[in-house]
Ligand SMILES: Cc1cc2nc3c(=O)[nH]c(=O)nc-3n(C[C@H](O)[C@H](O)[C@H](O)COP(=O)(O)OP(=O)(O)OC[C@H]3O[C@@H](n4cnc5c(N)ncnc54)[C@H](O)[C@@H]3O)c2cc1C
């Protein structure tokens with residue numbers, strides 16, 4: 001007899017029933033939203049905390065791989081377990097109510113901060129989970145929208161969102177719409193989005209750059225730094241003294257926080273990056289954030305990197321025109337069968353997840369040390385992803401050293417293998433950021449062995465050529481045929497079992513999924529990951545690179 005057990009999910013109190021089937025299948029059948037991905041006990045997405053009740057592990061297929069995700073004593077994987085009694089479970093970092101992509105918000109008020117900057121305060125009809133530094137899109141008629149940064153920490157303002165909006169001459173939102181809006185009006189907001197967010201708590205000295213209302217994106221990061229009592233310095237550029245419209249607040253913070261400095265920089269007196277470099281920060285250890293005009297961001301990035309800042313420690317948002325005519329639009333509609341997405345899918349979300357994944361990869365690569373075992377590297381990567389705010393890893397983190405670089409990801413590796421002074425290493429990440437799947441991987445060469453360097457070079461050439469072929473309209477299958485020939489022409493073998501896959505709002509595993517190499521239509525942008533793994537035909541040397549297919553990579 002298939003006894004049914006009642007499974008309660010804390011703290012919501014929602015329940016579902018489960019019998020002999022896997023708990024993951026029972027929960028999916030009940031219509032509840034479930035975090036999951038691999039279904040083989042490797043990614044940990046479906047991890048729950050068992051607060052009460054008994055369960056048994058799934059019987060393994062003969063010769064099949066055992067679940068490899070490490071669990072604490074009170075944790076269990078839904079995809080690997082059957083209930084043996086009524087149970088009470090908690091799903092860490094997961095809400096059963098999928099946050100809406102679009103919310104309504106009521107205008108609470110607006111006031112002038114300076115002759116051309118307006119502060120707008122709104123209250124969304126449901127609390128938004130906002131990370132310091134993110135923005136929302138204000139929806140306008142006809143599907144158009146405008147981006148504005150959330151200039152406060154909503155969780156500390158009863159959920160209110162504050163914006164600082166510069167009047168743009170002839171601007172549809174900042175002039176026409178904002179001029180007419182009144183307290184009580186209803187607005188539609190999409191988001192929050194963005195990867196220019198507070199990164200982690202490693203205590204690094206923080207250097208902030210803003211021009212004009214770029215300060216709106218920087219202020220929540222400043223507030224976070226002040227709360228954590230780290231050393232923080234702000235350089236704020238403006239054309240005239242009135243542009244430093246939050247001066248009173250900043251001067252007060254200097255009195256309250258001895259580790260905080262701020263410098264107003266008038267355009268007539270120099271540029272923010274010039275002033276900062278003159279102050280001799282310890283750039284090798286700093287964490288830099290920049291918001292505002294695009295020229296300031298690219299010049300500041302170049303100057304800071306030149307001074308020794310590691311590239312992944314420069315985090316920025318350019319305040320460019322954000323109307324429909326200037327924003328990225330998908331090249332073609334997604335295929336309704338092979339490119340299904342969830343209710344929160346958005347290009348802004350996918351782009352932010354990609355950006356944060358690239359940054360995480362660089363941060364992890366910078367911590368790979370000669371002598372470290374693969375196991376130690378995996379533990380370090382897990383800590384880094386957690387510190388940067390990843391809620392899940394939709395696929396396990398793969399790190400491969402030396403001869404393991406020719407193995408496909410699912411094949412077991414030697415956790416005790418040590419990174420040597422002359423070596424080649426692969427890192428492949430699949431983190432989930434704010435409900436969006438990121439996926440990024442690359443190969444790193446230690447020492448200067450010509451074969452290792454040649455592998456990395458060929459890898460990137462094959463990827464770039466295959467991406468170019470995608471722009472010409474090839475199907476997924478044709479892309480991998482093309483990549484195979486491209487690899488061969490360079491003296492390498494393409495590992496075709498690493499064949500590309502879907503990416504969407506988490507979890508894309510809900511939808512029927514093909515590998516990219518079997519797709520008979522041209523893949524759309526921002527829905528697929530192109531994976532390239534090369535192996536040397538005779539030597540145990542391999543490399544891996546992957547990225548989301550997008551028009552402007
Ligand atoms: C992620 C993000 C966050 C942003 N956050 C803020 C914020 O917090 N505060 C803020 O004031 N702005 C912010 N911006 C910039 C803002 O979204 C744009 O300026 C927006 O287009 C203004 O809308 P509008 O309808 O008033 O003007 P539009 O109708 O979009 O533009 C009118 C004319 O002005 C030009 N224009 C518009 N904005 C700019 C600009 N920034 N630089 C140069 N030319 C421009 C347009 O090309 C067009 O010709 C942000 C932009 C992004 C991408």
Ligand code: FES
Nearest residue numbers: 037038039044079
């Ligand atoms: S571990 Fe269960 S879905 Fe991956």
